[in-house]
Amino acid sequence: MPEPLLKVESLHAGYGEVRVLWGVDIDIEAGEIACIVGSNGAGKTTLLRALSGLVAVSSGKLLFDGVELAGLPADQILARGIAHVPEGRRLFRGMSVRDNLLLGAYLRSDKVEIHRDLDYVFSIFPILKERQHQDATTLSGGEQQMCAVARGIMSRPRLLMIDELSLGLAPRMVERLGEALIEVNKIGLAILIVEQDVMTAFELARRGFVIETGVVRMRGNTQMLAKDPMIRQAYLGL
Amino acid sequence: MLYVQMLVNGIMLGALYACLAIGFSLVWGVLNVINMLHGSLLVLGGYLTYTAWHDYGVHPLIALFAVAFALFLLGYAIQRILINRVVDMPVLVTMTLTFALDLILYNFMIVYFTATPVRVTLNLGVIDAGGIFVPVDRLAGMVLALLLTGLLYVVLRRSRIGRAIVAVRMDRSAAMLMGIRVEHIYAITFGIGALMAGATGAVFAMVYPMTTDLDFTFLGKAFIVCIIGGLGSVQGALVGGLVLGLVESIAGQFLGPQYALTAGFALMLVLLVAMPTGLTGVKGFE
Numbered sequence: 262m263p264e265p266l267l268k269v270e271s272l273h274a275g276y277g278e279v280r281v282l283w284g285v286d287i288d289i290e291a292g293e294i295a296c297i298v299g300s301n302g303a304g305k306t307t308l309l310r311a312l313s314g315l316v317a318v319s320s321g322k323l324l325f326d327g328v329e330l331a332g333l334p335a336d337q338i339l340a341r342g343i344a345h346v347p348e349g350r351r352l353f354r355g356m357s358v359r360d361n362l363l364l365g366a367y368l369r370s371d372k373v374e375i376h377r378d379l380d381y382v383f384s385i386f387p388i389l390k391e392r393q394h395q396d397a398t399t400l401s402g403g404e405q406q407m408c409a410v411a412r413g414i415m416s417r418p419r420l421l422m423i424d425e426l427s428l429g430l431a432p433r434m435v436e437r438l439g440e441a442l443i444e445v446n447k448i449g450l451a452i453l454i455v456e457q458d459v460m461t462a463f464e465l466a467r468r469g470f471v472i473e474t475g476v477v478r479m480r481g482n483t484q485m486l487a488k489d490p491m492i493r494q495a496y497l498g499l
Numbered sequence: 500m501l502y503v504q505m506l507v508n509g510i511m512l513g514a515l516y517a518c519l520a521i522g523f524s525l526v527w528g529v530l531n532v533i534n535m536l537h538g539s540l541l542v543l544g545g546y547l548t549y550t551a552w553h554d555y556g557v558h559p560l561i562a563l564f565a566v567a568f569a570l571f572l573l574g575y576a577i578q579r580i581l582i583n584r585v586v587d588m589p590v591l592v593t594m595t596l597t598f599a600l601d602l603i604l605y606n607f608m609i610v611y612f613t614a615t616p617v618r619v620t621l622n623l624g625v626i627d628a629g630g631i632f633v634p635v636d637r638l639a640g641m642v643l644a645l646l647l648t649g650l651l652y653v654v655l656r657r658s659r660i661g662r663a664i665v666a667v668r669m670d671r672s673a674a675m676l677m678g679i680r681v682e683h684i685y686a687i688t689f690g691i692g693a694l695m696a697g698a699t700g701a702v703f704a705m706v707y708p709m710t711t712d713l714d715f716t717f718l719g720k721a722f723i724v725c726i727i728g729g730l731g732s733v734q735g736a737l738v739g740g741l742v743l744g745l746v747e748s749i750a751g752q753f754l755g756p757q758y759a760l761t762a763g764f765a766l767m768l769v770l771l772v773a774m775p776t777g778l779t780g781v782k783g784f785e
């Protein structure tokens with residue numbers, strides 16, 4: 262079996278004195294779509310923030326492509342290829358859609374390629390092209406999520422992590438975003454989705470991790486997980 | 500005719516005030532630091548330009564750009580080495596720190612610079628437009644101030660670094676996810692503030708006599724402009740600067756020049772009492 266793209270081993274992290282993650286183990290393979298599910302406060306967002314360097318890792322390993330990333334600042338982690346689309350979109354107010362997208366490519370200096378990628382995200386999300394000169398925060402919720410995802414793609418990552426893809430969006434919009442992600446995934450981008458909506462996550466992802474109180478409780482093929490009685494009861498409400 | 504002259508004087512002065520305040524407003528808006536050093540940086544810029552011109556025969560325009568660049572480096576270093584360490588603390592802490600730096604710089608300047616007023620005399624003459632008198636050096640000063648202001652606007656809106664500055668102001672952790680190094684952008688921002696102060700100081704030295712003890716007058720004007728125009732935008736500083744210039748020009752005409760300054764401060768007081776949210780109500784630097 263080939264080395265996974267991302268290998269996280271007994272990761273501990275938190276906020277100051279408050280420990281949130283208690284030894285998380287996950288691995289993401291190159292080019293796959295994986296998901297993390299778990300109840301409120303389980304530590305999903307904290308895990309993503311630790312992976313992208315916003316939250317300090319207190320111990321554990323974080324190997325990306327065989328290179329240790331734990332302790333590196335956020336810009337160096339992004340430069341190595343992990344992009345993080347944060348919970349709540351967090352688009353920059355007062356800036357156009359286009360400027361928001363260009364900020365996604367902040368670390369890059371290959372102007373020609375940046376414009377090619379801009380055309381690429383416009384082809385996936387045509388509405389963004391139409392609205393490119395509009396203040397990004399005046400878009401609808403779904404359009405904002407598209408913009409946030411596109412902004413993440415603009416850094417040309419190898420792993421795109423998306424926190425709460427579907428939060429507050431109509432089912433049709435979630436479907437639309439899912440299709441776009443599958444399309445992006447086809448060109449080789451690995452995607453890690455964090456979701457409240459377990460059903461959506463399982464439909465999109467091949468493998469899943471269930472996090473509870475800062476540790477991975479269950480893992481595996483999403484089709485298998487969907488059949489698990491505990492998961493059916495706790496997360497699918499069946 | 501008197502009114503037109505007043506208007507012309509006010510606008511010429513106002514452009515300088517806008518340029519004077521813009522760096523102060525940028526630093527306040529983006530870093531949430533009230534830079535007490537701003538006035539002294541203006542004086543420093545003025546004196547350095549004067550010295551380069553008077554002692555070394557450098558053309559004042561070239562001196563202006565050299566001084567602006569030097570002050571950018573100074574500002575960058577001050578933020579990177581000192582202010583970044585306490586930038587997240589309450590605004591009073593950074594205000595006190597910059598106040599201490601101001602005292603140091605001021606004392607340095609009264610030791611090294613002469614106490615007599617200095618001025619880069621350009622001898623460009625006066626335009627007489629049908630009874631309206633426009634000294635050419637002041638006109639040039641206004642044009643320079645507007646150019647500098649416009650340049651900053653374009654940099655903030657159109658450049659990669661400008662986008663990063665605005666992004667950091669809007670949402671620091673989202674900016675970090677874009678790979679923006681916040682401490683670097685803070686230092687760049689403070690550097691730009693110092694650059695604008697230095698360049699404005701150079702322009703002032705070409706138009707009015709400069710003395711070391713003008714530092715607090717300049718700082719006070721920066722405050723007034725921010726309060727009139729609202730904190731956090733180039734347009735706001737432009738409006739604030741022009742209003743202050745006109746108020747001073749009108750007050751100077753009708754009440755006497757000695758009241759021009761007081762009129763500006765009185766306006767600030769009225770605005771603060773009438774709309775105390777004016778300073779915090781606006782977010783972001785556009």
Ligand SMILES: Nc1ncnc2c1ncn2[C@@H]1O[C@H](COP(=O)(O)OP(=O)(O)OP(=O)(O)O)[C@@H](O)[C@H]1O
Nearest residue numbers: 276279281299300301302303304305306307308457
């Ligand atoms: N900035 C912070 N400072 C201190 N504690 C925090 C902070 N952010 C989150 N926490 C705590 O960490 C724990 C995990 O939060 P986290 O946001 O990672 O959960 P989550 O799984 O993403 O939840 P949700 O599904 O609601 O988004 C919670 O108990 C929360 O209170």
Ligand SMILES: [Mg+2]
Nearest residue numbers: 305306307348
């Ligand atoms: Mg969360």
